[in-house]
Amino acid sequence: MTRAAKVGWSRIALIVGSVVLLEVLCRTKIINPLTMIPPSTMAVKLYEILASGQMTDDIIQTFSTVAIAFVFSVIVGLGIGALVHALPRVRRAIDPLLASYYSIPFFVFYPLLIALFGLNTIPLIAIGVVFATAAMVISTLNGLDRVPRVLVKTAKIYRMSPLSTVMLLTLPSAAPYLFTGLKLALAYAFIGIIAGEFILSGGGLGFSIAYAYQNFDNDTMYALMMFVLVVVTLMNAILHMWEQRLLKRRARA
Amino acid sequence: MMRDGASGSAPVMTGQDRGAHAVLRGVTRVYPGAMAVHALGPIDLDIGHGEFLAVVGPSGCGKSTLLDVLAGLNPPTEGTITFEDKPVHGTVPDGVGVVFQEDASFPWLTVHDNVAFGLRRAGVDATEIERRVTYAIGFMGLKDFTKAYPAQLSGGMRQRVCIARTLVMQPRLILLDEPFGALDQQTRLLMGDELLRLWRETNATVMLITHALDEAAMLSDRVGVMSARPGCFIDVLTTGWPRDRDSRIVADSAFGTLTGKLWSLLRGESLKAIGSREGLTQSAGA
Ligand SMILES: Nc1ncnc2c1ncn2[C@@H]1O[C@H](COP(=O)(O)OP(=O)(O)O)[C@@H](O)[C@H]1O
Ligand SMILES: [Mg+2]
Numbered sequence: 001m002t003r004a005a006k007v008g009w010s011r012i013a014l015i016v017g018s019v020v021l022l023e024v025l026c027r028t029k030i031i032n033p034l035t036m037i038p039p040s041t042m043a044v045k046l047y048e049i050l051a052s053g054q055m056t057d058d059i060i061q062t063f064s065t066v067a068i069a070f071v072f073s074v075i076v077g078l079g080i081g082a083l084v085h086a087l088p089r090v091r092r093a094i095d096p097l098l099a100s101y102y103s104i105p106f107f108v109f110y111p112l113l114i115a116l117f118g119l120n121t122i123p124l125i126a127i128g129v130v131f132a133t134a135a136m137v138i139s140t141l142n143g144l145d146r147v148p149r150v151l152v153k154t155a156k157i158y159r160m161s162p163l164s165t166v167m168l169l170t171l172p173s174a175a176p177y178l179f180t181g182l183k184l185a186l187a188y189a190f191i192g193i194i195a196g197e198f199i200l201s202g203g204g205l206g207f208s209i210a211y212a213y214q215n216f217d218n219d220t221m222y223a224l225m226m227f228v229l230v231v232v233t234l235m236n237a238i239l240h241m242w243e244q245r246l247l248k249r250r251a252r253a
Numbered sequence: 254m255m256r257d258g259a260s261g262s263a264p265v266m267t268g269q270d271r272g273a274h275a276v277l278r279g280v281t282r283v284y285p286g287a288m289a290v291h292a293l294g295p296i297d298l299d300i301g302h303g304e305f306l307a308v309v310g311p312s313g314c315g316k317s318t319l320l321d322v323l324a325g326l327n328p329p330t331e332g333t334i335t336f337e338d339k340p341v342h343g344t345v346p347d348g349v350g351v352v353f354q355e356d357a358s359f360p361w362l363t364v365h366d367n368v369a370f371g372l373r374r375a376g377v378d379a380t381e382i383e384r385r386v387t388y389a390i391g392f393m394g395l396k397d398f399t400k401a402y403p404a405q406l407s408g409g410m411r412q413r414v415c416i417a418r419t420l421v422m423q424p425r426l427i428l429l430d431e432p433f434g435a436l437d438q439q440t441r442l443l444m445g446d447e448l449l450r451l452w453r454e455t456n457a458t459v460m461l462i463t464h465a466l467d468e469a470a471m472l473s474d475r476v477g478v479m480s481a482r483p484g485c486f487i488d489v490l491t492t493g494w495p496r497d498r499d500s501r502i503v504a505d506s507a508f509g510t511l512t513g514k515l516w517s518l519l520r521g522e523s524l525k526a527i528g529s530r531e532g533l534t535q536s537a538g539a
Contacts, residue, residue: 149355150355153326157326157345164374251404
């Protein structure tokens with residue numbers, strides 16, 4: 001077995017072990033059943049919820065909101081990152097702000113956004129974008145900083161236009177950092193939007209979890225939490241695998 | 254254009270034999286900014302058609318700056334440059350190839366695609382690209398690494414990828430900036446032989462920047478010796494080697510004499526370069 005395979009298997013073993021342990025602790029009532037239900041019960045309940053279709057609208061709402069916020073953040077983040085990179089003065093002004101960006105509790109502005117746009121998906125998209133864009137900007141700047149100057153000279157040797165220089169040299173060169181930006185932007189968009197739904201909204205997964213919680217519907221609450229966890233983990237795993245495939249060739253043998 | 258003699262005694266090429274390929278007149282370069290750096294010149298230099306010119310000088314004297322200006326990567330602050338009788342000013346003319354001091358291989362492309370990059374940009378047709386890329390890869394001894402990525406290669410092999418990438422474009426003037434700087438002495442001598450072979454086969458004009466005096470003495474028709482910054486040519490020595498030379502020339506007594514002469518020209522300048530740097534560290538420490 002290769003080293004990577006061993007690591008992979010031990011990771012899976014750790015997850016399975018934790019789930020089994022939780023199951024045992026719940027079944028033996030060491031964990032109070034009113035506090036937490038066994039994972040197997042969560043899974044069964046989740047299956048019922050998904051099969052009944054009662055949650056389909058909420059699921060679609062949350063994922064489409066996340067998708068919109070993600071795509072928007074990536075495009076805007078790339079644009080702002082490239083612009084700021086090209087303007088060193090703006091860069092010097094903005095750098096400290098970016099460094100402390102995530103210490104700002106943006107959720108205090110959420111009620112303001114609702115007051116401005118109404119109780120619909122726009123405030124949610126906005127909060128997702130506010131969360132995710134900065135990560136993309138930071139990653140873009142990081143990537144562009146590390147594009148070797150000699151690549152720009154090489155572009156001049158081949159007499160490439162600014163556009164083809166960016167598309168064929170700058171972006172591929174910065175790709176590992178941009179990928180980090182993509183992963184962070186997706187994670188932040190999810191966090192922002194689920195949390196926003198949780199606090200105040202008319203639908204979505206976050207809203208449904210909060211709703212179940214307020215109605216002491218532990219089974220539904222835990223089932224939905226499990227759903228969110230599994231989906232986010234899967235998405236991350238797919239992005240991670242894609243990233244590894246891209247990076248493998250660039251790693252030192 | 255003159256035909257090379259078919260006989261074994263190849264003629265000695267100097268800048269004057271076939272007329273000038275590139276001409277620099279009063280060229281200077283000042284890096285602008287709050288602390289403007291006068292990095293180069295004034296330079297007056299003729300590089301002959303098919304000549305192999307080496308340039309040596311202490312580090313920081315402006316060798317890379319000279320290459321940038323001559324290649325059209327940066328405009329000169331003063332003076333004029335002509336290549337094939339056309340002025341060069343801040344854009345790279347057709348027919349000029351550059352191998353940079355830094356590793357300029359594209360880590361996301363295979364060796365094959367690295368070498369094919371420029372040809373694809375230039376819209377050369379696919380069969381011709383394959384023909385030239387295969388030849389260049391074979392020429393640089395990279396046949397077994399066609400599908401490898403640069404990260405899987407040693408520094409010297411990556412530099413060879415960059416040379417192959419320049420070679421496929423069939424440049425008429427090849428500028429190399431300390432291409433073997435990272436290699437050990439033995440490998441450097443062998444790479445020097447490769448470079449001579451390339452020069453003979455392509456009939457290109459070559460300017461090789463190096464900090465290694467033996468490399469300069471062994472490879473070139475003429476060696477330009479630069480002063481400490483701002484770099485100017487103190488002297489240009491003619492080596493008098495035959496065209497079909499190789500690294501075995503280092504055993505020649507004339508080689509020792511030449512290297513000795515280069516060093517006596519450079520010693521003072523190198524001391525200046527080191528001295529000015531020591532001065533800097535002292536003032537930085539104070
Ligand atoms: N982009 C730049 N801006 C300002 N100064 C520079 C720049 N590039 C090089 N220099 C300075 O110009 C001088 C010559 O540099 P360079 O041509 O790279 O020297 P060499 O290649 O001979 O070592 C050095 O003192 C260097 O610090
Ligand atoms: Mg240099």
